[in-house]
Amino acid sequence: RKPTLAVVGATGAVGGVMLDILSTRQDVYGEIRLVASARSAGKKLSVRGQRVEVVALAPEVFDGVDIAMFDVPDAVSAEWAPVAAERGAVVVDNSGAFRMDPDVPLVVPEVNADDARKRPRGIIANPNCTTLSMIVAIGALHEHYGLSELVVASYQAASGAGQAGIDVLYDQLERIGGKRELGHRAGDVRSAVDDDLGPFPAPLAMNVVPWAGSLQDGGWSSEELKVRNETRKILGLPGLKVAATCVRVPVVTTHSLAVHAVFESRVDQREAQALLAGSPGVVLNDNPEMYEFPTPADVVGTDPTWVGRVRRSLDDPKALDLFLCGDNLRKGAALNTAQIAELVAAELRG
Ligand code: 2RA
16 A cells, blocks of 8 residues: 655645645655644645645544654654654654754765665654755765865755745835835845844845854854754765855745865866766756856756856865755755655555
8 A cells, every 4th residue: 555644734835845746746645644733724735636634733643644744843843753653654854853863864865865764763854955955966076076075155045934034025025115225225124023033133135144043152053053964964974074154145945055065086177067967856057158057046946956156176176166056945845855755655665
């Protein structure tokens, strides 16, 4: 029989993309249960061309479930993923709750699919969308050249902060309303609620905000440490040097990253371009003579990791500089989760 799937968090920004992905990819599931908070229970959502009623999160919803995808806040996953696992489901969790747990594999199917089989807690973690927006391409280069250091600047879309992030950006843009006041300071356009920083600690429209997540030791943001720690775990490089600066930009969906990557062996620009072009899940769009390079406007809504501006570093024959884009709601979240769930479905079928 085909596995029964539960989608927990079906009504969120990522949940909506997940239902689209489940309705367009090869259908490997039997029953699909849609689960959300009690306040969303009763809603009907479309998946695989059928209207399915959302049920409230409760232990019994996991009875008979073979695979449970979770896209909910960390605290909800921390409480409920073990409940689902205890009732026999293999959990694929998109939150940050378990990513650094040594008993939970952190999986990107194009990079470390086999790790998904070793899951002593019955939980498999999906990486953060910023890590996922670069790791498929970086993993391909690592396999060939042996990665030793990453210096990364991210340009992160508002939807990384969920529906609230999208709403606040559009609200700020509407308030600006195309005014062309010289010296216009987006700083005058606060987030939705003045006394609440909302999803961003500074105005985003007509601005960039060098912050994502929460303050950690030494002035690093949680987002920057996620990129560092998750990349190390996925690639199995505990000593990898990673310096990330994560910046929010006024883009609705699709994260971009400028990457300086240092390798153990010498690199060649043309060879690296060919390698990337031939890597599963990667699209090379790199022809600066024709101003061809990835931008969020081209990449949003697509599945691959797009790579461009590939250059051999001027000062180091073992380093590449490149620019990447990835849809943070698709490969950055829902698609990678769906790909992991498909790996499990194939394993359960035997
Ligand atoms: C963000 N990567 O963009 C984080 C979580 N989605 O806010």
